[in-house]
Amino acid sequence: MVEITELKKSYGDKQAVKGISFSVAEGEILGFLGPNGAGKSTTLNMITGYLSADSGVIKIDGTDILQDPIKAKKDIGFLPEIPPLYLEMTVLEYLNFVYDLKGCKLPRKQHLKEICEVVKIWDVRNRLTKNLSKGYRQRVGIAQALIGNPKVLIFDEPTIGLDPRQIIEIRNLIRMLGREHTIILSTHILPEVQAVCDRIVVINKGEIVANEKTEDLINAVDGSRKLVAKIVGPEDEVLKTLRGLGGIKTADVLGKRDTDSVSYLIESQERIDIRKPLFYALAGKGWPLIGLEGVELSLEDIFIRLVGKEKENEDKKTKKGGK
Ligand code: ADP
Numbered sequence: 001m002v003e004i005t006e007l008k009k010s011y012g013d014k015q016a017v018k019g020i021s022f023s024v025a026e027g028e029i030l031g032f033l034g035p036n037g038a039g040k041s042t043t044l045n046m047i048t049g050y051l052s053a054d055s056g057v058i059k060i061d062g063t064d065i066l067q068d069p070i071k072a073k074k075d076i077g078f079l080p081e082i083p084p085l086y087l088e089m090t091v092l093e094y095l096n097f098v099y100d101l102k103g104c105k106l107p108r109k110q111h112l113k114e115i116c117e118v119v120k121i122w123d124v125r126n127r128l129t130k131n132l133s134k135g136y137r138q139r140v141g142i143a144q145a146l147i148g149n150p151k152v153l154i155f156d157e158p159t160i161g162l163d164p165r166q167i168i169e170i171r172n173l174i175r176m177l178g179r180e181h182t183i184i185l186s187t188h189i190l191p192e193v194q195a196v197c198d199r200i201v202v203i204n205k206g207e208i209v210a211n212e213k214t215e216d217l218i219n220a221v222d223g224s225r226k227l228v229a230k231i232v233g234p235e236d237e238v239l240k241t242l243r244g245l246g247g248i249k250t251a252d253v254l255g256k257r258d259t260d261s262v263s264y265l266i267e268s269q270e271r272i273d274i275r276k277p278l279f280y281a282l283a284g285k286g287w288p289l290i291g292l293e294g295v296e297l298s299l300e301d302i303f304i305r306l307v308g309k310e311k312e313n314e315d316k317k318t319k320k321g322g323k
Pocket of ligand 1: 011014015016034035036037038039040041042043
């Protein structure tokens with residue numbers, strides 16, 4: 001549905017996007033993930049036709065955005081990071097305004113009502129946008145993207161600045177929209193892509209460093225899991241047992257909070273689930289395991305690992321080239 005090939009963009013002599021290629025299949029929700037300054041907005045602005053690329057091809061449902069920009073743009077609904085709202089208009093006035101701007105041909109009243117019902121803003125349709133909460137404003141922003149029923153929806157950081165309840169509502173809404181639309185969701189929040197997206201493209205310094213199914217990416221970078229185990233038993237012996245257990249890479253004392261238990265940080269070897277062997281080993285010794293928690297990887301950890309892996313590969317290449 002969206003096909004991007006060798007896309008490049010520089011600002012002066014700063015290369016912001018360095019020849020990236022990826023595609024999004026029909027009905028897929030793609031997470032576009034990267035740290036600040038990675039090139040996400042630049043890429044999205046090129047896909048939506050707001051910014052012209054230096055080179056490369058963007059096709060929306062087979063239409064080249066350069067050759068037929070009007071047709072290509074009709075297939076895209078965009079929610080920028082700051083929704084383009086007119087605060088002095090009521091919700092319905094604003095949606096009518098966007099309807100005209102887009103030159104939408106669908107039956108006006110029915111189409112706008114349907115959209116308002118989907119994003120749940122029909123009750124506030126006659127309120128001034130400036131009097132709406134941030135969560136509702138974001139819904140209005142999503143509503144304007146839906147006008148014309150575009151095949152592709154692009155959301156740039158749609159949950160930024162919302163409270164936790166609003167975040168869940170907007171994520172659920174995006175997931176629901178994903179049943180009928182192809183979606184690109186740009187974000188720097190990992191749990192967000194985990195919750196919503198089928199696949200993740202990670203961009204860093206203008207280059208793609210990963211393009212995988214969500215589960216595969218999380219497993220690949222999180223292959224060696226870290227656990228915190230709270231164990232009652234003689235510290236030195238427990239540590240020796242842990243370090244002697246097959247599948248454990250490292251084990252260290254993390255701290256002592258309760259009177260009789262000690263917390264240990266355990267890292268298992270790649271793709272090994274250490275929890276059961278750990279339980280049996282401790283039970284065999286008569287040392288109660290009173291707590292076991294996974295240490296969640298942060299987005300920073302994932303970037304460091306991905307970028308680290310890239311660097312390793314580069315180093316290998318350089319070495320080979322040098323021989
Ligand atoms: P992201 O959306 O991932 O935060 P951007 O696409 O906004 O990244 O920016 C990518 C790089 O291009 C950054 O280094 C940024 O400083 C630079 N950049 C973005 N917009 C401009 C601009 N208009 N002029 C010059 N440099 C820019």
